[in-house]
Amino acid sequence: MISEGENIKVSVRNLSMIFGDRPREALRHLEEGLTKDEIFEGTGQIVGVYNASFDVAEGEIFVLMGLSGSGKSTLLRCINRLFEPSAGEVAIDGENVLEMTPQRLREVRRTKLGMVFQNFALLPHRTIIENVAYGLEVRGVPKGERLAKAAEVLRLVGLEGHEESFPPQLSGGMQQRVGLARGLASDPDILLMDEAFSALDPLIRREMQDELLDLQDKVNKTIIFVSHDLDEALHIGDRIALMKDGAIIQIGTGEEILTSPADEYVAKFVAGVNMAKVLTAEGVMKRADPVIFADSTPEAALKRMRKRKKSFAFVTSRKEEFLGIIREEEARGAAEIGERIEDVLVLDAPAVSPETPVTELISLVAGSPHPLPVVNDHKILVGMINHVALLDALTPGVAENGVA
Ligand SMILES: Nc1ncnc2c1ncn2[C@@H]1O[C@H](COP(=O)(O)OP(=O)(O)OP(=O)(O)O)[C@@H](O)[C@H]1O
Numbered sequence: 477m478i479s480e481g482e483n484i485k486v487s488v489r490n491l492s493m494i495f496g497d498r499p500r501e502a503l504r505h506l507e508e509g510l511t512k513d514e515i516f517e518g519t520g521q522i523v524g525v526y527n528a529s530f531d532v533a534e535g536e537i538f539v540l541m542g543l544s545g546s547g548k549s550t551l552l553r554c555i556n557r558l559f560e561p562s563a564g565e566v567a568i569d570g571e572n573v574l575e576m577t578p579q580r581l582r583e584v585r586r587t588k589l590g591m592v593f594q595n596f597a598l599l600p601h602r603t604i605i606e607n608v609a610y611g612l613e614v615r616g617v618p619k620g621e622r623l624a625k626a627a628e629v630l631r632l633v634g635l636e637g638h639e640e641s642f643p644p645q646l647s648g649g650m651q652q653r654v655g656l657a658r659g660l661a662s663d664p665d666i667l668l669m670d671e672a673f674s675a676l677d678p679l680i681r682r683e684m685q686d687e688l689l690d691l692q693d694k695v696n697k698t699i700i701f702v703s704h705d706l707d708e709a710l711h712i713g714d715r716i717a718l719m720k721d722g723a724i725i726q727i728g729t730g731e732e733i734l735t736s737p738a739d740e741y742v743a744k745f746v747a748g749v750n751m752a753k754v755l756t757a758e759g760v761m762k763r764a765d766p767v768i769f770a771d772s773t774p775e776a777a778l779k780r781m782r783k784r785k786k787s788f789a790f791v792t793s794r795k796e797e798f799l800g801i802i803r804e805e806e807a808r809g810a811a812e813i814g815e816r817i818e819d820v821l822v823l824d825a826p827a828v829s830p831e832t833p834v835t836e837l838i839s840l841v842a843g844s845p846h847p848l849p850v851v852n853d854h855k856i857l858v859g860m861i862n863h864v865a866l867l868d869a870l871t872p873g874v875a876e877n878g879v880a
């Protein structure tokens with residue numbers, strides 16, 4: 477869910493796109509519950525997208541994922557009206573795209589939208605910098621200005637020094653970066669990326685994904701990214717929409733989709749994913765318990781431990797900053813001789829950040845006599861990782877539904 481106060485950049489409501497001359501008829505059949513295949517057999521109409529709705533917040537990377545033919549590209553192209561939707565609404569910054577005049581639509585595409593495709597054609601006889609500046613040139617941006625902008629975005633994508641090269645001199649990965657730079661050259665708020673990295677070999681692809689994430693930290697675009705690759709979607713997507721036969725069947729974070737798939741189809745789709753690889757401490761942690769404040773007494777700490785049937789407690793400040801762990805033996809000793817909690821605190825108790833991958837947690841938890849505190853950048857104790865949390869994460873079906 478997009479939380480309150482976030483700025484919605486792109487909003488799609490009940491969007492449908494039928495290829496064929498009788499879209500109304502096809503839409504009626506869809507409402508009656510006929511499938512995409514049945515409609516094609518009966519009427520020859522092709523369902524591209526059916527009844528898609530979602531919002532994308534400013535700065536978000538939203539991934540459209542699904543098998544070939546599920547409607548990802550069609551949906552993306554409806555957003556900038558390269559395809560004219562058969563029904564529904566699209567808004568960019570709250571402005572209805574489908575009601576824009578041709579002139580306004582051109583302006584919005586020029587100023588707010590950038591597109592990056594898999595098979596973009598670089599102009600072979602122009603230098604890299606000229607290729608990147610090409611879109612600006614077409615729009616009549618003066619030469620000095622467009623070359624300065626092109627140089628800037630080439631730096632952003634790590635191609636500094638290659639300005640005067642020609643496309644055939646660049647590797648596939650570098651060429652794809654040129655495509656990305658070209659998409660960024662007009663400084664769009666919103667980037668629409670269709671399988672932008674799919675042609676790259678796996679290692680370079682991963683590198684490009686990381687670079688996109690880095691870039692996103694710097695420029696904070698809103699990105700709608702089409703991919704048929706689940707690993708890619710999980711790696712870069714803040715949220716993922718999974719499509720099937722033109723319809724969106726689940727929207728959620730990668731974790732939500734992995735741990736509570738909406739139906740059998742999604743469950744099958746994600747079944748091959750190595751859960752441990754994608755889950756982080758934040759996704760598997762439990763509420764920290766027991767917790768006591770540093771200014772309470774050892775007696776109070778012991779009482780709390782007894783009540784919770786634990787032999788340790790997390791100790792925090794009144795502001796919930798993590799200070800350390802107190803163990804039962806020490807608390808008892810301190811109580812006997814009138815020491816304070818801070819005198820017997822284990823200060824160097826290992827803590828992990830919310831982003832720590834589960835793969836790293838496994839050995840840490842195994843080697844720790846008590847649960848691992850999860851502490852965020854502001855030193856706040858946000859949760860704990862124990863054996864149960866890890867088991868739940870690694871076997872979600874068993875833990876949550878009692879079925880494997
Ligand atoms: N121009 C078109 N004319 C007719 N049918 C089309 C057209 N473009 C797409 N379709 C159909 O719409 C459906 C969705 O296609 P789309 O290209 O959006 O899928 P996709 O999810 O992007 O697939 P891929 O992963 O192969 O790119 C498919 O059944 C496709 O055959």
Ligand SMILES: [Mg+2]
Pocket residue numbers: 548549550670
């Ligand atoms: Mg496609």
